[in-house]
Amino acid sequence: MYIQAMDKGPAPVAAHCKVVVEVVDVNDNVPEIVLSSLSSPVREDARADTVVALISVTDRDSGPNKQVTLEIQPGLPFKIKSFRNYYTLVTSAFLDRETTAAYNVTLSATDAGNPPLSSQKTIQVDVADVNDNPPRFEQTSYTVYVMENNAPGASLCTVKAQDADVNENARITYTVLNDNNHGIPVTSYVSIKADTGVAYALRSFDYESLREFHFQVKAQDGGIPPLSRVATVYIYIMDQNDHAPEIVSPPANGTRLTETVQKNAEPGTLITKVVAYDADAGQNAWVIYLLDQASDLDLFKVHEHTGDIRTTRRVLEDNSTSFSLTVLVRDHGEPPLSSTVTINVAVMEVPLKVTPDPKRIIRPHSSLLFSNVTLYLIVALSATTFVFLVTVVVLAIVRCHAYCTQPGSCSPCCVSQKAQAEGGSGGGGGGGGGGSQPNNNVVLRRDLKVEPHYIEVRGNGSLTKTYCYKTCLTATSGSDTFMFYNTGRPISGTWGSERFFTGGSGFVRRLSMPDAALQVCRKYISVKMS
Known part of the structure; x- marks a missing residue:
């Protein structure tokens, strides 16, 4: 600001100055x-x-x-x-x-x-909801007991699930998962209301054919993507007394069963046994046996648990010869069910007692322990065995005789003949022998088929082929003449003493034979000749 000061003289004089006023801020305003x-x-x-x-x-x-x-x-x-x-x-x-x-x-x-x-x-x-919580069942599993023969459409149980989300994320839909139970789709047993979770039975259950089953319920919310949980419901069918006892024995085939009892039978004699079966379970399957009707109620009794029918006393002479019994089988259900069976009992005369003859009794250590039948069997078996052995021996003899008499076979007349030119006609190989030397020439009959008619002897004295020979000598033959047959089997070894072999063509070849083998053959022939 500007300030002027002026005096009061005739010619006033003024003076001027500038005044600056600074305002100091005071914190008097809030943010x-x-x-x-x-x-x-x-x-x-x-x-x-x-x-x-x-x-x-x-x-x-x-x-x-x-x-x-x-x-x-x-x-x-x-x-x-x-x-x-x-x-x-x-x-x-x-x-x-x-x-x-x-x-x-x-x-x-x-x-x-x-x-x-x-x-x-x-x-x-505000916080906006996101579908991040699946539905949660109040129970992970539910157990329900249902009486059989229920009405179709009856309510079984209610399953309940909660979802922590809101609005559509919390809207829950219930469905029954399609699964098989005992080979039948579970959807044929039960259904469920989608919005409330109430399960209903679609059929009447029978305890005897289906005692329990289970199914799964899925609770799914309406969020995107939807979330779900599954709970299992176990259904147990309770038995109802809807089956009367079935009598198994005696069989109920429309005819009455007839049993017998002897006169003067001891008290407690078993007449027969009634067996019954109840298809229900538990207390409904417990059965008792009662004697409902009888011609003589004092003569018979029935055990209520086993079904045994027994006599209570002896059958007197003045009693009837036949009785009719009606047995009642009843279960313990509510209300109880029962079945009956009728049995006829015939009284038989007591057979006469036959006293055995002491002479016919075989003592344990008597010589008559074996009966005559056993003895006959032993004799017959022995005779059969003897006849069989005789037959075998006769057939063997006939076979040997036929073999020796047929042409080309080995017989004494064909093997005992000596070579006509003994010692000199055998060729150069046997010329130095002399009359005292035994005839070791081997002669083949011309009517025998020997292939080939010669054999090949190698330079070392071994044969290129192996030959198997059969000897047939008579007891009176003093020669060691052999008959040889070719089998084609190879043989090896070192040969010693030289022998001659005459083929079918009359050509004589020198044949070497082991000394040891020759000695064995001679010993064998000497034993046979003796």
Whole structure:
């Protein structure tokens, strides 16, 4: 400002000056929080640092009084990022709508004045649901007991599942999984209401044919993608007394069974046994046997657990010769069911006792222990064996005789003949022998077929082929003449004494023969001749 000072003289004189007044700021203004934008709701699966809101803060003071800081309360999954006087609210972690559906975030702006002034602003951040929770059954399995012969369409049980999500993500639909049970689709047994989870029976169950089965229920929500869980329901059929006892023995074929008992039979004599079977189970299958009707109730009794029918006393002379018994078989069901069977009992006369002859009794150590039949069998077996042996011997003799008499066979007349030119006609190989030398020439009959008519002797005295020979000598023959047959089998060895072999063509070849083998043959012939 400008100030003028003037005196009061006739010619006043004025003076001027400039006055500057400086106003010192006092921290008398609170910071102002301005919400520029807000993104709500925020998906619960949003990543960290997702921007939720844009915020600006202003303070009308100056200097240090204008410097402002912005904060939020701790413990929230959010944080503040600043740039000068502009701030952003971002997420610091994943959100969970099932834990907290909405967050109230309080913003606090504080200046640097003395004393500092502050202001607050609260914003609500909603969390959007994501289908991240499958349905959960109240029980993992359900056990249901159903009485047989139930009405079709009757309610069996109710399965219940919960989903922690909301809206469509929490809408649950129940279905029965299509599976086979005992070879029959389970969907033919039960059905379930999709929105309530109430299971219904589609047929009347029979305990005797189906005692238990199970099926699986799937609960699926309406989210995208849908999530589901499965629970198992076990159904146990309870027995109902719907079967009367069935009598197995005696068989119920429309005719009455007749049993016999002797007169004067001892008390407690077993007449017969009634056996019954009940197709039910438990108490409904327990049966008892009762004597319902009888011609003489005092003469017979029935064991209530085993079904044995026995006499209670002796059959007297004045009693009837036949009785009719009706046995009742009853179970323990509610109400009890029963079956009956009728049995006729005929009284037989006591047979006369026959006294055995002591003479006909065979003592354990008597010589008559073996009967005549056994003796006859032994004699017959021995005679058969003897006849068989005689037959075998006769056939052997006839066979040998026929073999020796047929042409070309080995006979004494054909093998005992000596060579006509003994010692000199055998060729050069046997000329030096003399009359005292035994005839070791081997003669072949011309009517025998010997192939080939000669044999080849190698330079070392061995044969190129092997020959097997058979000797037939008579007891009176003094020569060692042999007959040889060619078999084609190879043989090796060293040959000693020389012998002559006359072929079918009359050509004589020198044949070497082992001395040891010749000695063996001579010994064998001498034994046979003796």
